[in-house]
Amino acid sequence: MTHPLIQISGLEKTFSSDTGWFGKWRLPGRKGRGKTDQIFALNGVNLTIYQGETLCVVGETGCGKSTLARSIMGLDEPSAGEIHYLDQRIDHLNNRQRMLFRRRMQMVFQNPYASLNPRMTVYQTLSEPIAFHNPQLSRLDVDEQVETLLESVGISANSSDRYPHEFSGGQRQRISLARALSVEPEFIVADEPLSALDVSVQAQVLNLMMDKQEEYNLSYLFITHDLAVVEHFANRVAVMYLGRICELANTSTLFSAPKHPYTQALLSAIPRLDSTAADPIRLIGEVPTPTEKPIGCVFQARCPYANPRCYSETPDMTLQSDGSSVACHAIEEGRL
């Protein structure tokens, strides 16, 4: 592992429902304004992404993994905390300042049906960022780049005048990847890029992503809930729960020796092909919605090992002997 590319420290994001006019409306028979609901999506995330690595973020619905991705890309402005790209701080940038970084970091979204403009041909979709970021290029140069780009993701160049609806899901996701690669970025955030695809097509897209990583020395932040993909693709894994990272480890370490009680439950729940696998660890209840700022450990309500300390004190990430970091009082105290 080489230099840190992105450093995130103490990142917090709170969504408030009080932004719309409807919430401010006084309904007849109701006193005062409606109560503001707040969702605490990220509660102090610290994370470092190194150059050339694939970092996977896993977690269940509502754990804040997409918010983390969007905050890094500047699509959501963080409420607190800092994000550094190499040595520059990139949160709170205005659009003009951010432009420089848009070239260097790109995003691939979950749903290729929604993330490609249905009214633009593939050529238009791909040529726009190239021409915008390289104004010195002639029309012919742009054409040539679009052509090589399309060929490189396995789509024939003569279909460049077709519209997104004429392609299958896997092809569309490859076009999305081509669009992200068109500005030659160093870093790509992929938010569940495979979940809308079938198994055989998933393999095609995943292979393509690995090829491109080798070709351009890309770094990936890969967000997914599919742990089989993580095991195959990631160098390091961050497990998220309710807006906090609860375990961060090398992929092989995490899968062979998961430490945090949540990680253990999550891994045991994967439906594996071999029938010998043990029964999944049952968790009590489901992921709560973080409408209140969590006090203590975020996993307390579902954790079988929780004690009074877990309800009052927030566990810090502590380095373990095998190189993984875990935020858990039970492990720290040697109870687990």
Next chain:
Amino acid sequence: MNLLSVEHLNVNFHFKKRELTALIDVSFNLKRGERIAIVGESGAGKSILGFSIVNLIGKPGYIQSGTIKLENKDITKMNLRQLQEIRGKRIAMIFQDPMMTLNPVITIGDQLVETIRSHTKINYKDAKNIAIEKLRNVQIASPERRFDQYPHELSGGMRQRVIIASVLLLNPDIIIADEPTTALDVTIQAEILQLLLAICRDNGVALILISHDLGVVSKVAERTLVMYAGQIVEEGPTLEIINDPQHPYTQGLLNALPQMALPGQRLNQIKGSMPSLAERPSGCAFHPRCPYATDKCRTQQPEFIYSGVSSVACFMVEDMLSEFSQDDEGSL
């Protein structure tokens, strides 16, 4: 005796200018209390097959030929009144998205009671007791309180539990579950699968699980049917299909799973993608993507043949088997 037997089922979609074939010559049997799975990628026709079993195919689709027999009564020839006797009472369905299945403006309790009372003559109070009992069976905590809640007040996993409870109300013989856990998180998925399995075992209910996830299938089903482009290409015991797949498509599907390759290595992809109904290839529908395709595969449709414990529709397997038996004769 078979509880359900589907024979030579063909389902077509009729449009003004053309006729599209969604299911071609699908045949399978289901015994009482048996759990089978239908596996395939999107567009394989697995959901169409699920809907056809209860004759829920809406226009422009229709059952072109074939029979679906539920204990010797042909579902394809029933009128609406007869179908209503079967739907829910004999064969119940669970769909992928629990939020779409539940009515958002009616409380859970009223929906459950309505289901019971539309099929049996029973007063509200008794029906309510049955509903609460069933909610308890699917491990919903404090069912009396949940009874008066609306679907939006429950989480996704809880909603799917309510659906399973509603399916159990009329004690059906067969449950068809169409991707019941696809919309759920892994930890919740594991719980719902265990629940479904326990319910089928305890009550002797037969299950048809429709899924794209071979991991899920291996946990629940005893027998698996693999579908490709509207046809069943392989059928056999689930363990056999996972450990020793015969059809090149099943092999490809299993090999494409990330756990089948070494970490960091390229995955074994199947080239191309599932053909749409309008562009069905001639001969064996899988031949454009098949690494072993020959001229015969391009022109002729392979027959279903029995190989050991599973049945496969593939010329390559057929040839291998006939060579094998010739060798046997030679040595004798």
